[in-house]
Amino acid sequence: MNILFEKNTQDTVEKDLMAEIAKKIKELEGALKALRTGDEFHIPRADMPDTTDQAAATSAILDVIAHEKHLVEKLQQLRQLQQRLKEGDTSCTECGGEIEMCRLLASHATTCLECQEALEREAALRTPAAPVFSF
Secondary structure, three states, X not given: OHHHHHHHHHHHHHHHHHHHHHHHHHHHHHHHHHHHXXXXXXXXXXXXXXXXXXXXXXXXXXXXXXXHHHHHHHXXXXXXXXXXXXXXXXXXXXXXXXXXXXXXXXXXXXXXXXXXXXXXXXXXXXXXXXXXXXX
């Protein structure tokens, strides 16, 4: 009886996760569409004679490009996770171990906690530290 309850609970959690992922994908697609059609941001014209206005316009354009890149990457991650879950694959993409369901629910993770921590440590080592100035 307990095993059946746990299986039913896991099935419910997986369905909820799939529904949440589908909702987030739809939200991201909407945000991306709004961004690409210009409905979400006002970008000043870059052909203004004032260099300050040109710099502001260039900065705004770069912000939009960075935001678009972030949305596209997040959308790709969610679609990949959605496909993996449809296939019943909840394993870590790094070590192949199982990812806890609570981690999948909370962060839509593709790596187990141990591998994620290792990846973050490696990234921190690759990122140069900010210079420290002392007077």
